[in-house]
Amino acid sequence: MITFEDVVKVYRGGATAVDHLSLELPTGKLTVLVGPSGCGKTTSLRMINRMIAPTSGRILIDGKDVAEQDEALLRRSIGYVIQHAGLFPHRTVLDNVATVPVLLGKTRREARNAAYELLERVGLSADFAKRYPAQLSGGQQQRVGVARALAADPPIMLMDEPFSAVDPVVRAQLHTEFLRLQQDLGKTIAMVTHDIDEAIKLGDHVAVLRTGGRLAQFATPRELLANPADDFVASFVGRDRGLRSLSFDSAAELPVRPVDGIELDEAGRPLGLPGVFTKGDSLRVVTDLVISSPGGIAVRVGPDGAADGQVSHHELADYLASRRR
Amino acid sequence: MIEYLRNNSEIVWQALQEHLYLALLPILFGFVISLPLGYLAVRFTWLYHPLVNTFGVLYSIPSLALFVFLPVILGTKVLSPINVVVALTIYTVALLARTVADGLRSVDPVVAQAATAMGYRRTRRLIDVELPIALPVILAGLRVATVSNISLVSVGSLIGIGGLGQLFTRGFQLFYLEPILVGVVLSVLLAGIADLIIVLVQRAITPWTRAA
Numbered sequence: 001m002i003t004f005e006d007v008v009k010v011y012r013g014g015a016t017a018v019d020h021l022s023l024e025l026p027t028g029k030l031t032v033l034v035g036p037s038g039c040g041k042t043t044s045l046r047m048i049n050r051m052i053a054p055t056s057g058r059i060l061i062d063g064k065d066v067a068e069q070d071e072a073l074l075r076r077s078i079g080y081v082i083q084h085a086g087l088f089p090h091r092t093v094l095d096n097v098a099t100v101p102v103l104l105g106k107t108r109r110e111a112r113n114a115a116y117e118l119l120e121r122v123g124l125s126a127d128f129a130k131r132y133p134a135q136l137s138g139g140q141q142q143r144v145g146v147a148r149a150l151a152a153d154p155p156i157m158l159m160d161e162p163f164s165a166v167d168p169v170v171r172a173q174l175h176t177e178f179l180r181l182q183q184d185l186g187k188t189i190a191m192v193t194h195d196i197d198e199a200i201k202l203g204d205h206v207a208v209l210r211t212g213g214r215l216a217q218f219a220t221p222r223e224l225l226a227n228p229a230d231d232f233v234a235s236f237v238g239r240d241r242g243l244r245s246l247s248f249d250s251a252a253e254l255p256v257r258p259v260d261g262i263e264l265d266e267a268g269r270p271l272g273l274p275g276v277f278t279k280g281d282s283l284r285v286v287t288d289l290v291i292s293s294p295g296g297i298a299v300r301v302g303p304d305g306a307a308d309g310q311v312s313h314h315e316l317a318d319y320l321a322s323r324r325r
Numbered sequence: 326m327i328e329y330l331r332n333n334s335e336i337v338w339q340a341l342q343e344h345l346y347l348a349l350l351p352i353l354f355g356f357v358i359s360l361p362l363g364y365l366a367v368r369f370t371w372l373y374h375p376l377v378n379t380f381g382v383l384y385s386i387p388s389l390a391l392f393v394f395l396p397v398i399l400g401t402k403v404l405s406p407i408n409v410v411v412a413l414t415i416y417t418v419a420l421l422a423r424t425v426a427d428g429l430r431s432v433d434p435v436v437a438q439a440a441t442a443m444g445y446r447r448t449r450r451l452i453d454v455e456l457p458i459a460l461p462v463i464l465a466g467l468r469v470a471t472v473s474n475i476s477l478v479s480v481g482s483l484i485g486i487g488g489l490g491q492l493f494t495r496g497f498q499l500f501y502l503e504p505i506l507v508g509v510v511l512s513v514l515l516a517g518i519a520d521l522i523i524v525l526v527q528r529a530i531t532p533w534t535r536a537a
């Protein structure tokens with residue numbers, strides 16, 4: 001657990017970057033710090049690994065004040081990923097990944113062997129191992145950045161806009177892979193972004209900061225969409241909150257009627273539909289299907305792909321209305 | 326020319342060795358002095374401009390003047406090779422300290438900060454990250470300093486200190502073209518070979534610069 005205890009950071013020159021921030025980032029969870037540019041996200045993140053010293057207040061990791069720990073040793077136990085990856089241009093991909101293990105006293109050979117496995121973990125083949133960072137795309141560099149941060153298996157990871165510098169398609173792909181990785185690893189992660197959609201997609205918890213470095217709200221993504229604390233959060237979270245919050249609601253409980261008037265193949269699979277949903281999908285997916293299908297009907301399929309029910313426009317609307325009571 | 330070389334091989338060989346030694350010893354000294362100076366100029370930003378200006382002035386002192394005045398300051402004999410070594414060390418530092426500083430300044434601050442965030446302490450970060458990344462710039466400066474030193478040693482010969490320049494003075498005294506030609510060709514050759522060696526070393530130790 002990472003604890004901010006009444007942390008203040010005032011830069012020389014007078015700008016208050018972080019204003020009495022108290023926050024708990026739970027162990028094994030991904031907490032996103034989100035807010036407009038200049039609201040003190042990076043400053044907050046870098047106070048955790050002592051790249052920046054707070055003006056007042058304390059930051060604790062599992063109850064121990066970071067200010068009392070050796071800086072370099074502390075940092076070796078905390079993974080760090082930044083926007084443009086910040087890879088060492090003079091080292092191969094493999095040696096970039098091996099950086100922290102070597103600092104911790106591993107031999108270069110041991111560290112390199114382990115680095116091969118990490119490259120695979122972040123979706124890079126061994127062909128990339130001997131390349132230099134300048135020979136990689138932005139997305140590939142970012143993967144190496146993540147592998148480098150994970151190399152010494154640190155319990156904590158700090159990530160500052162790790163996916164902001166890549167195009168939307170690659171970003172979505174990195175998001176999916178990263179969530180899968182985090183599911184396996186269960187690191188305590190503090191991630192910074194200015195993109196509320198990214199925060200909602202990735203975060204177990206989201207801390208919304210406002211300009212001047214004040215905490216506006218700390219909540220799960222779902223709570224944030226359902227109950228924004230004030231107008232600032234509501235406007236920052238943006239429009240379509242109702243629709244977006246449906247992505248956190250499962251379609252498992254949604255009642256369906258037997259299929260009727262839908263063309264099926266011999267195995268009972270629907271034909272000629274733009275899409276179908278399963279019990280595991282969200283209500284947002286169902287809503288989208290109902291709106292976009294010509295007949296205003298969404299068809300549910302079972303694990304075998306055979307249609308096992310359908311729901312109409314009106315039925316979905318009634319179900320959504322019934323949930324509010 | 327070949328004829329001259331055959332008959333005077335011992336003198337020429339001796340001059341060549343002296344030349345090499347007088348040019349390269351200052352490179353070694355100058356490099357060792359420039360590393361900390363260049364580092365300080367980057368670490369303490371306010372030092373950069375005063376340092377660069379001082380070295381600019383030092384570099385603009387004519388070499389002949391330096392060779393003549395150094396004995397006065399150092400208390401050495403006029404013909405002592407120490408004068409040449411000290412003078413050329415000054416020129417080398419004037420060139421290289423700035424190059425080292427510029428090289429270190431060429432390191433992307435994001436990369437340097439990433440190194441700190443990985444858990445590098447200052448000295449190891451300098452040795453493992455910043456200096457290697459600065460190498461292309463530093464080696465470019467080293468090439469200039471080496472070639473310039475090799476040509477400046479000949480100036481020292483004008484006042485009677487060893488090196489290939491001796492062959493020039495000899496030729497002038499005897500109204501004889503051959504030794505002058507040999508001296509010129511050999512010092513150009515020496516500069517070319519030294520430059521080539523540095524380029525080859527650079528290619529070997531900075532493979533990433535050709536990766537992009």
Ligand SMILES: Nc1ncnc2c1ncn2[C@@H]1O[C@H](COP(=O)(O)OP(=O)(O)O)[C@@H](O)[C@H]1O
Pocket residue numbers: 011012013015016017035036037038039040041042043044
């Ligand atoms: N080194 C610094 N010196 C002075 N002011 C700074 C420094 N770094 C950041 N700031 C200021 O502190 C505020 C917060 O910055 P930062 O934490 O980088 O915000 P964010 O990451 O949310 O965009 C900004 O107003 C910024 O201008």
Ligand SMILES: [Mg+2]
Pocket residue numbers: 041042043
């Ligand atoms: Mg920032």
